[in-house]
Amino acid sequence: xxxxxxQVPGVSPRRRxxxxxxLRRGTVPAEGLDQLAVGLDRFAGALSEELDQVSGGxxxxxxxxxxxxxxxxxxTRHLAETALRRGFAATEVQISETETPLHRLETVxxxxxxxxxxxxxxxxxxxxxxxxxxxxIEEDAIAADASIEQSxxxxxxxxxxxxxxxxxxxxSSTPAFxxxxxxxxxxxxxxxxxxxxxxxxxxxxxxxxxxxxxxAGIKGDLDHFGAMSFLQGLLxxxxxxxxxxxxxxxxxxxxxxxMRSDVRDKALNALRQLMDEIDAGRYPGLYLVLTGTxxxxxxxxxxxxxxxxxxxLDTPFLPDPRFDNPRAVQIRxxxxxxxxxxxxxxxxxDLYVRGRENQERLHETVDDAFIADFSRAVSGELGAKVGLxxxxxxxxxxxxxxxxxxxxxxDPRRDYTVTVSEAERAVADPRTDPDAIDLDxxxx
Numbered sequence: 369x370x371x372x373x374x375q376v377p378g379v380s381p382r383r384r385x386x387x388x389x390x391l392r393r394g395t396v397p398a399e400g401l402d403q404l405a406v407g408l409d410r411f412a413g414a415l416s417e418e419l420d421q422v423s424g425g426x427x428x429x430x431x432x433x434x435x436x437x438x439x440x441x442x443x444t445r446h447l448a449e450t451a452l453r454r455g456f457a458a459t460e461v462q463i464s465e466t467e468t469p470l471h472r473l474e475t476v477x478x479x480x481x482x483x484x485x486x487x488x489x490x491x492x493x494x495x496x497x498x499x500x501x502x503x504x505i506e507e508d509a510i511a512a513d514a515s516i517e518q519s520x521x522x523x524x525x526x527x528x529x530x531x532x533x534x535x536x537x538x539x540s541s542t543p544a545f546x547x548x549x550x551x552x553x554x555x556x557x558x559x560x561x562x563x564x565x566x567x568x569x570x571x572x573x574x575x576x577x578x579x580x581x582x583x584a585g586i587k588g589d590l591d592h593f594g595a596m597s598f599l600q601g602l603l604x605x606x607x608x609x610x611x612x613x614x615x616x617x618x619x620x621x622x623x624x625x626x627m628r629s630d631v632r633d634k635a636l637n638a639l640r641q642l643m644d645e646i647d648a649g650r651y652p653g654l655y656l657v658l659t660g661t662x663x664x665x666x667x668x669x670x671x672x673x674x675x676x677x678x679x680x681l682d683t684p685f686l687p688d689p690r691f692d693n694p695r696a697v698q699i700r701x702x703x704x705x706x707x708x709x710x711x712x713x714x715x716x717x718d719l720y721v722r723g724r725e726n727q728e729r730l731h732e733t734v735d736d737a738f739i740a741d742f743s744r745a746v747s748g749e750l751g752a753k754v755g756l757x758x759x760x761x762x763x764x765x766x767x768x769x770x771x772x773x774x775x776x777x778x779d780p781r782r783d784y785t786v787t788v789s790e791a792e793r794a795v796a797d798p799r800t801d802p803d804a805i806d807l808d809x810x811x812x
Contacts, residue, residue, distance in 0.1 A: 394763040414694035423612035434701035440659040451615040458615040471634035477595040478572035501609040542597035551584030613653040622664035640677040713739040745786040
């Protein structure tokens with residue numbers, strides 16, 4: 369969000385309050401990012417083309433690079449909103465050494481299903497997608513032979529046969545996925561406990577009751593290799609349920625640099641394996657987005673530890689970012705400038721004042737000139753590092769507007785002094801960047 373763009377005029381009071389509330393807490397809003405998006409026009413055309421490609425049965429890998437504070441999370445969530453409006457499903461997975469290690473694809477798959485959402489269903493939408501898909505399968509079976517609707521047994525049998533046909537590609541490598549889906553379909557109408565257990569197993573959850581698995585003729589929990597096929601099955605289910613694709617964001621992959629060398633190498637190889645499978649056409653309908661810092665893409669502890677992966681992500685960047693190729697596999701976010709920081713502040717101010725009784729006073733007191741001065745003051749407190757300022761700046765700007773809105777005699781130019789707390793400074797300090805921390809990870 370780094371330059372001018374056209375703001376979407378319509379926004380509900382609830383959506384507005386959610387956006388302002390997130391900014392007040394110093395976080396990226398979960399939705400409504402179209403209200404704040406500036407500077408993304410340069411990418412819009414290429415991203416739209418790639419979403420079209422995925423909708424048509426293709427697959428795309430996009431690597432997003434940017435320093436801390438450059439807006440990577442904002443970019444991916446804005447892209448997710450765009451995809452959701454086009455009927456996609458979307459999911460975001462935070463990569464971490466302990467919670468979601470990238471080399472444990474069964475864990476990654478579980479996080480995918482846990483955070484899965486659609487335009488109409490918040491996370492987790494996995495169960496809703498399953499039910500929609502099975503309803504569609506039943507409708508297709510009835511459309512092929514209307515007489516089966518008169519017999520529950522024939523309808524179940526016909527639906528099961530059609531289910532197997534739709535999942536034939538997955539069944540060849542992971543027959544358990546189709547077996548569990550078929551058993552889930554049978555149990556949905558008669559045995560809630562078994563249906564719940566099978567839905568959990570299909571979502572990659574561990575410790576599913578043995579009785580539920582026996583009902584489907586399956587054993588054990590999902591493993592690393594099974595997860596690859598389960599992802600393929602999920603894409604098939606999504607497509608037949610009316611979603612042309614899945615936007616999958618693997619966020620903060622630069623955290624791999626913190627890990628032991630053996631774990632890091634396994635994670636990088638898993639990423640290379642996933643990209644190769646995408647290129648081989650195994651995941652039609654998948655739009656995979658990676659986010660990381662420049663050091664992850666260029667440094668010795670990132671993708672360059674695995675030359676085949678580095679080759680797949682290699683993208684030449686010219687000195688002038690104006691000539692960056694948005695169609696390339698890797699794109700960079702240049703970060704904020706004083707002008708773009710002010711532009712975002714003005715958008716937040718305009719969003720904040722909508723529907724408030726103090727609109728006129730807020731506009732007069734927190735005018736464009738004040739916002740420009742305020743952005744410079746916050747950046748100055750951070751050592752003139754504009755790229756580190758966005759979340760802190762917007763949080764403090766909302767705080768100022770809250771005070772103006774509540775106290776008639778409050779004048780921010782007179783009564784408010786910009787200070788940055790130690791906690792805020794620690795978050796913004798580039799020394800907290802894992803790229804900048806030297807660790808003895810046993811690389812020898």
